[in-house]
Amino acid sequence: MKRHPNWTVILVLAATLVLTFFRVPLASSQGLTLVAPYVEQDLPIGDPDSPLWQQSTALAIPLSAQNVTRPMTLETTVRTVSARALHDGSRIALLVEWSDGTKNDTTVRAEDFRDAVAVQFPLAEGPPFFCMGQVGGNVNIWHWKADWEAELTARADVDSAYPDMYVDQYPFTSAAEPVSAAPADYTDPNYLPAMAFGNLLAAATRASSVEDLVAGGFGTLTAEPLAGQNVDGFGEWSGETWRVIFSRDLRSTEPDDVRFAAGKLYAMAFAAWDGANGERNGQKSTSQWVSLQLAPAPGAAAPLGGAPAEQTAQRGWLNEGFYWVAGPVIATLLLIPLLVGGLMLALRIYEKK
Amino acid sequence: MQRTPDLIRWLALAALAEWLIGRSLTRAAIYIPKSAPMLAAFRGLTLAGQLALTLASLLALLTVVAITWRGGRNLALSALLSALVAASLVSMVVPLGGWGALLYHAATLIVVGLLVKVHLDRAAVRREKWAVGVTALAMVAAHLYLLLPPAGEVLGLARPSSLAIPFFAIGELLFVLTPLALWWAYGRSAPRWAWAVAGLVAAGFAGMRLSQPSMVGILAMWSSGLSLYLPWPLYALSLAFAVVTVVAGMRARHPVGWTMILLAAAGLAPQLSTQAFYALIALWALVSAEALASRPDLVSAVQSIPPLNPQPGLARALTR
Numbered sequence: 261m262k263r264h265p266n267w268t269v270i271l272v273l274a275a276t277l278v279l280t281f282f283r284v285p286l287a288s289s290q291g292l293t294l295v296a297p298y299v300e301q302d303l304p305i306g307d308p309d310s311p312l313w314q315q316s317t318a319l320a321i322p323l324s325a326q327n328v329t330r331p332m333t334l335e336t337t338v339r340t341v342s343a344r345a346l347h348d349g350s351r352i353a354l355l356v357e358w359s360d361g362t363k364n365d366t367t368v369r370a371e372d373f374r375d376a377v378a379v380q381f382p383l384a385e386g387p388p389f390f391c392m393g394q395v396g397g398n399v400n401i402w403h404w405k406a407d408w409e410a411e412l413t414a415r416a417d418v419d420s421a422y423p424d425m426y427v428d429q430y431p432f433t434s435a436a437e438p439v440s441a442a443p444a445d446y447t448d449p450n451y452l453p454a455m456a457f458g459n460l461l462a463a464a465t466r467a468s469s470v471e472d473l474v475a476g477g478f479g480t481l482t483a484e485p486l487a488g489q490n491v492d493g494f495g496e497w498s499g500e501t502w503r504v505i506f507s508r509d510l511r512s513t514e515p516d517d518v519r520f521a522a523g524k525l526y527a528m529a530f531a532a533w534d535g536a537n538g539e540r541n542g543q544k545s546t547s548q549w550v551s552l553q554l555a556p557a558p559g560a561a562a563p564l565g566g567a568p569a570e571q572t573a574q575r576g577w578l579n580e581g582f583y584w585v586a587g588p589v590i591a592t593l594l595l596i597p598l599l600v601g602g603l604m605l606a607l608r609i610y611e612k613k
Numbered sequence: 614m615q616r617t618p619d620l621i622r623w624l625a626l627a628a629l630a631e632w633l634i635g636r637s638l639t640r641a642a643i644y645i646p647k648s649a650p651m652l653a654a655f656r657g658l659t660l661a662g663q664l665a666l667t668l669a670s671l672l673a674l675l676t677v678v679a680i681t682w683r684g685g686r687n688l689a690l691s692a693l694l695s696a697l698v699a700a701s702l703v704s705m706v707v708p709l710g711g712w713g714a715l716l717y718h719a720a721t722l723i724v725v726g727l728l729v730k731v732h733l734d735r736a737a738v739r740r741e742k743w744a745v746g747v748t749a750l751a752m753v754a755a756h757l758y759l760l761l762p763p764a765g766e767v768l769g770l771a772r773p774s775s776l777a778i779p780f781f782a783i784g785e786l787l788f789v790l791t792p793l794a795l796w797w798a799y800g801r802s803a804p805r806w807a808w809a810v811a812g813l814v815a816a817g818f819a820g821m822r823l824s825q826p827s828m829v830g831i832l833a834m835w836s837s838g839l840s841l842y843l844p845w846p847l848y849a850l851s852l853a854f855a856v857v858t859v860v861a862g863m864r865a866r867h868p869v870g871w872t873m874i875l876l877a878a879a880g881l882a883p884q885l886s887t888q889a890f891y892a893l894i895a896l897w898a899l900v901s902a903e904a905l906a907s908r909p910d911l912v913s914a915v916q917s918i919p920p921l922n923p924q925p926g927l928a929r930a931l932t933r
Contacts, residue, residue: 272668272671272672272675273668275671276664276667276668276671277664279667279671280660280663280664280667284667285670285705286667286670286671286674286705286887287666287670287701287885287886287887287888288701288702288704288705288709288885288886289704289708289884289885289886290701290704290709290714290717290718290759290883290884290885290886290889291759291882291883291884291885292759292762293708293709293710293714293762293763295710295711295766313771314771315771316771317762317765317766317769317770317771317773318771318772318773319762319773320773320774320777320778322778322781322840323834323840324830324831324833324834324840324841325830325840325841325842338778338781338782338785338840338842339840339842340778342773525708539827542827542828542831543827544827544831545830546830546831546834546835547834548834548835548838548882548884549884551708553708553710
């Protein structure tokens with residue numbers, strides 16, 4: 261007897277291949293959404309107590325538990341960060357708060373680890389299920405560091421931790437003995453090669469307490485060039501809580517920066533490090549993906565997906581075909597069974613009457 | 614015992630692949646050597662995860678539509694499920710905010726309530742009622758945690774709700790207890806070798822948790838939405854009972870095995886509509902299977918509804 265092919269299975273598998281190839285999402289985000297309202301005033305990028313922040317509904321976001329140096333501690337509370345966001349049409353500000361009983365803002369000694377918080381934005385479209393980005397889909401990371409915040413005021417060096425230290429000699433500097441030499445004391449910057457090359461970590465002064473990074477898969481975390489470090493940060497510790505404000509222009513010219521537009525949905529995730537717990541690098545607490553939505557200005561009809569020019573700049577030629585041809589066709593094919601089901605339901609209700 | 618519909622079995626397998634590959638293995642790949650063959654294998658794994666997600670999403674949508682189609686007398690359930698499917702498709706283009714998100718999660722809660730009511734209305738042993746109750750309560754707590762932020766936005770509240778994290782914590786506790794409850798109700802006939810397998814899985818988790826607590830915590834948050842705030846032995850125990858329940862369900866041809874897989878893939882506080890549908894379908898399968906098994910007249914009634922397509926298709930896949 262001739263076996264008929266199972267057309268349902270073939271159709272489903274074919275649809276899967278087509279939808280994956282054209283990157284058509286069939287799942288929508290239904291997790292937490294942080295809405296950034298529009299404000300006309302200047303954003304409070306240096307004032308976490310500003311009443312403007314009350315215009316944004318804060319989200320309490322749980323983080324993964326962390327037991328690095330105290331594995332036997334049975335902490336039965338969920339570690340969380342609270343996040344708010346505002347925008348004024350040209351800049352966006354994010355206020356992130358979390359509980360931390362200790363202020364760890366120095367990394368001079370080898371045993372010191374900093375408090376830090378990071379926000380991650382995937383640059384590729386589609387479900388971002390990869391912590392450090394995927395090949396072909398980078399993530400833009402804004403990493404605030406407590407020691408960088410402290411160094412905005414004064415650079416910390418070995419003598420900050422050991423004020424009674426003695427120095428025999430610092431060659432190529434004009435520093436008096438026995439004090440340590442500051443970068444400005446060097447007669448030739450080439451004797452500070454990292455600094456001379458513009459290495460961000462070796463910078464003599466800090467322009468921002470936030471490091472702007474990009475990652476495209478594990479082991480690829482890279483700081484953006486010095487000229488591309490365009491995220492401002494402000495951090496304040498109030499005894500029990502860190503409050504950190506990230507701010508940046510909505511539209512960035514850097515190729516690896518996330519670009520924001522009103523009305524569009526963005527994914528972001530948070531990570532926090534507690535220096536007192538020895539947390540650093542991959543030893544951190546992370547959150548799930550949270551959606552960020554910038555509310556349009558009152559009276560302004562914001563385009564659904566942001567400015568068309570920006571969309572084109574972020575998408576390849578293949579996706580243009582999807583948006584104008586394949587997408588509507590596929591959406592229609594998916595809606596057909598839904599419509600049929602609805603008709604059947606309506607018929608059944610009618611028959612019962 | 615009523616055989617689990619084919620569509621749900623396919624969905625459970627696709628969900629398992631999507632969960633293990635797309636949300637778990639690729640994240641754990643951070644430890645592998647970064648040689649060219651390994652990178653190529655990682656890219657292949659990533660593509661497999663994307664295919665699994667697409668397949669699982671497609672099957673989840675089709676399953677919910679099929680459940681709606683075959684909804685029987687429960688028109689409210691059918692209408693709400695249709696609304697959830699429509700909202701999930703619309704929200705891919707127009708983000709649900711404020712009232713939209715609030716109504717979406719409220720509708721999900723009502724669906725869970727209706728399914729529990731169906732289960733409680735039938736004659737069922739007390740431990741089965743408790744099992745379904747614990748499963749449903751975990752989903753309720755998680756969706757209440759997700760519902761509070763849009764509710765705050767609608768009400769114009771600035772501070773996060775003080776109930777959000779407690780709901781999350783309660784939801785995680787109930788989520789961890791769900792395998793125990795399901796095992797107690799349906800999985801006690803599991804063979805001894807299932808316990809050996811479960812012990813190995815639990816030991817593996819315990820070893821990873823003790824040696825790499827950070828990575829395991831991150832992995833759990835990314836793959837299942839669990840923060841691991843409870844003492845880790847509880848999670849190991851829950852994992853073991855889940856494995857035993859799956860084995861017991863498969864051997865007895867009871868939907869609880871597939872339900873357990875779908876619930877694990879759904880995770881806590883699902884981020885995607887697909888994951889939310891996993892959980893709803895799992896609950897429906899658990900509730901409806903018992904209903905069908907205890908009411909042979911319902912079985913014939915469901916199977917007597919003529920499908921639109923005489924070829925083997927969605928309609929027969931739900932009753933075969």
